[in-house]
Amino acid sequence: MSLTDIRYDAVMGRWEPDARGRLLQAAFELYVERGFEETTVAEIAAKARLTERTFFRHFTDKREVLFAGASDLQALLVNLVLNAPAALTPMATVRAAFIEAAAFFGEQPEFARQRQRIILSSTELQERELIKLATLASAMGGALRERGVKEPGASLAAEAGVTAFRIAFDRWANGPTQRELAGVMDDVFIQLRSITSET
Amino acid sequence: MSLTDIRYDAVMGRWEPDARGRLLQAAFELYVERGFEETTVAEIAAKARLTERTFFRHFTDKREVLFAGASDLQALLVNLVLNAPAALTPMATVRAAFIEAAAFFGEQPEFARQRQRIILSSTELQERELIKLATLASAMGGALRERGVKEPGASLAAEAGVTAFRIAFDRWANGPTQRELAGVMDDVFIQLRSITSET
DNA sequence: GCACCTGATGTCGCTCACTGACATCAGGTA
DNA sequence: TACCTGATGTCAGTGAGCGACATCAGGTGC
Numbered sequence: 001m002s003l004t005d006i007r008y009d010a011v012m013g014r015w016e017p018d019a020r021g022r023l024l025q026a027a028f029e030l031y032v033e034r035g036f037e038e039t040t041v042a043e044i045a046a047k048a049r050l051t052e053r054t055f056f057r058h059f060t061d062k063r064e065v066l067f068a069g070a071s072d073l074q075a076l077l078v079n080l081v082l083n084a085p086a087a088l089t090p091m092a093t094v095r096a097a098f099i100e101a102a103a104f105f106g107e108q109p110e111f112a113r114q115r116q117r118i119i120l121s122s123t124e125l126q127e128r129e130l131i132k133l134a135t136l137a138s139a140m141g142g143a144l145r146e147r148g149v150k151e152p153g154a155s156l157a158a159e160a161g162v163t164a165f166r167i168a169f170d171r172w173a174n175g176p177t178q179r180e181l182a183g184v185m186d187d188v189f190i191q192l193r194s195i196t197s198e199t
Numbered sequence: 200m201s202l203t204d205i206r207y208d209a210v211m212g213r214w215e216p217d218a219r220g221r222l223l224q225a226a227f228e229l230y231v232e233r234g235f236e237e238t239t240v241a242e243i244a245a246k247a248r249l250t251e252r253t254f255f256r257h258f259t260d261k262r263e264v265l266f267a268g269a270s271d272l273q274a275l276l277v278n279l280v281l282n283a284p285a286a287l288t289p290m291a292t293v294r295a296a297f298i299e300a301a302a303f304f305g306e307q308p309e310f311a312r313q314r315q316r317i318i319l320s321s322t323e324l325q326e327r328e329l330i331k332l333a334t335l336a337s338a339m340g341g342a343l344r345e346r347g348v349k350e351p352g353a354s355l356a357a358e359a360g361v362t363a364f365r366i367a368f369d370r371w372a373n374g375p376t377q378r379e380l381a382g383v384m385d386d387v388f389i390q391l392r393s394i395t396s397e398t
Numbered sequence: 399g400c401a402c403c404t405g406a407t408g409t410c411g412c413t414c415a416c417t418g419a420c421a422t423c424a425g426g427t428a
Numbered sequence: 429t430a431c432c433t434g435a436t437g438t439c440a441g442t443g444a445g446c447g448a449c450a451t452c453a454g455g456t457g458c
Binding site for chain 2: 436437438439
């Protein structure tokens with residue numbers, strides 16, 4: 001018996017609770033079972049015992065469901081940058097932030113991997129992921145600027161960090177399960193330094 | 200009298216020539232005049248004296264019109280990487296390729312800037328641009344691998360190069376007109392090296 | 399207890415991007 | 429002359445996404 005089989009009981013309020021959560025779960029399950037493009041918003045809504053219109057009140061579009069955690073991750077990383085020891089260089093700040101944030105995914109590695117598989121299956125979703133990462137880089141660049149880093153250094157450090165993160169994440173998501181994300185990221189950041197310093 | 204006012208003459212073949220070119224121009228003009236999101240594919244087709252269906256035979260979607268040159272740019276950059284002097288390091292190879300390719304845009308700076316303005320006005324278009332750049336990075340990474348560069352160095356060099364290119368391009372497109380793109384790129388690549396090497 | 403308000407959901411009708419199937423027909427080819 | 433080909437047109441969809449209005453349980457003020 002899965003969670004969606006829990007039936008609604010007349011004792012409760014006017015509506016079955018947690019509409020957003022039900023939509024999240026219904027969408028994720030359907031994206032896994034049938035694929036993203038083959039899944040219709042009407043199907044997601046039906047599975048969550050809601051209407052299509054309600055889906056669009058909770059998520060601006062069909063893709064956003066998969067990026068519900070993005071703003072939390074961004075807030076976390078921005079805070080890590082803002083609160084990093086003042087002595088750190090921009091690049092070290094960004095790197096430390098990402099390595100600490102690795103726990104964000106480490107908690108549910110299976111979920112993270114499955115989500116990544118879905119995203120890889122659809123160009124539309126990859127586009128959305130890229131713009132989320134670009135927004136993230138922009139926010140981290142802003143945080144660096146608040147620490148007094150000038151342009152274009154702030155943007156470059158943030159963008160380079162996001163790039164390293166992305167490559168590390170891909171390797172981790174598709175590589176052997178036992179490897180820790182933080183460790184992969186560490187390697188990639190080291191490689192980034194060595195590759196960019198050779199002129 | 201603009202180019203679109205040239206009238207079709209009964210002397211010619213069954214169809215007015217260069218449907219694709221007419222669609223390109225009609226779309227660009229409408230995107231500039233009315234904005235991307237406010238422009239309808241039907242309007243573009245009408246302006247080009249074609250039907251909506253024909254638009255979709257030439258372009259997979261409404262956004263692709265603005266990225267018609269992307270594959271040429273990619274081919275150019277990949278070739279520059281493949282044919283670079285063997286002695287160059289990966290990062291120097293990528294950097295040289297981008298600086299040479301700067302001429303690609305330098306030829307029509309006004310067009311490039313206007314196009315960039317359109318893209319900046321729409322999230323959808325930014326998404327598409329990001330995935331084009333990601334594809335470009337992937338292709339350049341492949342070219343580096345053919346030169347014997349190992350992973351993740353190849354991907355990192357390509358991605359870092361694309362990042363520098365993107366930041367330089369933004370600065371160039373929004374900055375003072377007289378500045379040369381190649382010069383801006385040179386600066387940004389130098390900054391990238393210095394920022395990533397501080398640990 | 400009653401009237402009122404609020405906010406989450408439902409209903410309806412619409413626009414527009416995009417697609418598949420089939421029709422048309424000028425120009426080249428056998 | 430008969431046929432074929434390829435670019436275009438026509439038509440009838442599907443599905444995402446949105447605006448406007450209706451519903452109604454639960455809280456609030458009195």
